[in-house]
């Protein structure tokens with residue numbers, strides 16, 4: 001198995017960890033992400049998968065960072081059963097390393113809001129937003145869980161990008177305190193987190209999801225629960241893209257017909273859909289028919 005997520009519990013605490021190297025690599029290839037966008041999108045997708053692991057099957061989550069920085073909006077959609085897609089507005093953002101000698105994800109994201117929307121399928125989607133704290137993604141999602149969902153959490157995310165822009169490792173963890181956690185558990189956990197090394201360092205050392213959990217939960221007896229396979233997947237199709245054409249103004253549609261063809265790119269996954277002049281003319285005819293029928 002390549003990418004997967006593991007759930008574990010101990011008294012008063014639940015922990016999820018994920019290895020996401022392949023799916024982050026696929027997103028980076030599909031969107032031609034430079035290293036900062038690779039890290040930002042990879043962390044956001046991994047975070048979304050960890051947060052989605054709290055949901056029931058069929059439920060999904062959207063995490064979006066709308067900052068004023070040069071990367072634009074970062075969005076990731078993840079489902080409880082392990083599918084994710086994600087992208088950034090400007091995948092080619094390029095900034096000098098930050099003062100710690102690291103990719104300046106925070107500088108690329110800037111100030112703004114992180115919004116998390118849950119789709120339960122039954123009720124209206126539930127949405128909450130908090131101010132972006134550092135723009136480094138993990139801290140912001142930790143803050144979101146605390147402020148918006150009242151769940152004290154600690155989220156760690158890491159994406160390792162090589163000099164050839166390839167993703168050599170990606171993953172993360174999410175620790176959540178349950179209301180029944182006793183004081184000893186809380187203080188031992190705080191000690192663990194104080195001395196914890198960055199996730200990037202763990203995944204660079206080849207730690208798998210179980211080993212990440214063992215490292216962050218040192219001194220705790222963990223019970224490992226389910227394992228979920230993870231992969232990149234987009235729900236787009238030519239039919240869905242056609243709906244986008246139907247939503248265009250008549251003038252814009254006419255321009256495409258006059259161009260004799262159109263190539264429309266799904267911004268979630270980078271898949272390109274080609275429409276011939278005949279297909280476009282047919283859509284225009286249908287639109288005119290609908291107009292005439294009004």
Ligand SMILES: [Zn+2]
Nearest residue numbers: 234236266269
């Ligand atoms: Zn797509």
